Amino acid sequence: MRNAAVLFVCLGNICRSPTAEGVFRRKLAEHPRLQAMLEVDSAGTAAYHVGEAPDRRSTAVAARRGYDLTLLRARAVEPEDFARYDYVLAMDSQNLSNLRAVCPAEFEGHLGLFLDFAGQSGAEVPDPYYTDGDRGFEEVLDLVEAASEGLIKHLQAELFR
Incomplete structure (x- = not known):
């Protein structure tokens, strides 16, 4: 068994990726x-x-489902993240492209889309920032919950083999 590290990534780190975290x-x-x-x-x-x-709407919608995002603070992806994290999981293809552009050639971890772990290969967690009301934030939570369950199963299989 070994330890691992997971980094969730979106554009501004105030809606999707802190929700995923x-x-x-x-x-x-x-x-x-x-x-x-x-x-x-x-x-x-x-x-x-x-x-x-995190965005107040993300925090409020998450809190209604029992998730606390209040202590999280936004930060930018740093070059060191590729040395520190084994799984760098983007919420959408644009952010995945941004990550690939700065990913060092020697990175041996998993760089991909988070929803791949929900059995939705190539699917994206949509950005709810410009949506009206809570509907977009609820959708993000639904997708993130499913992908989190899948990622946990994947990590158990990888780390406990």
Whole structure:
């Protein structure tokens, strides 16, 4: 068995990726052995919101489902992240493209889309930032919950073999 680290990435790190981090952390708490082996974080490919809390709509919708995002703060993806994280998971293809552009050739981890772990190969977590109301944020939570469950199963198979 070995330890691993997971980084969730969207554009500004205030909607999708902090939601993924919060959901994944809570679901991971149901698997203490796996939880003890993982480091989890989130970041954005753009530095628009560094140091800011997640979007209030993300925080409110997540809280209604029992997820706490209040302690999270936005940060930008850094070159060191490719040395630190084994799984760098983008919310959409544009951010995946942004990550590929800065990914060092020696990176041996998994760089891909988060929803691949929900059995939705190539699918994207849509950006809810410009949507009206909570519907887009609810959809993000639905997708992130499914992908988190799939990622946990994948990591259990990888780390406990």
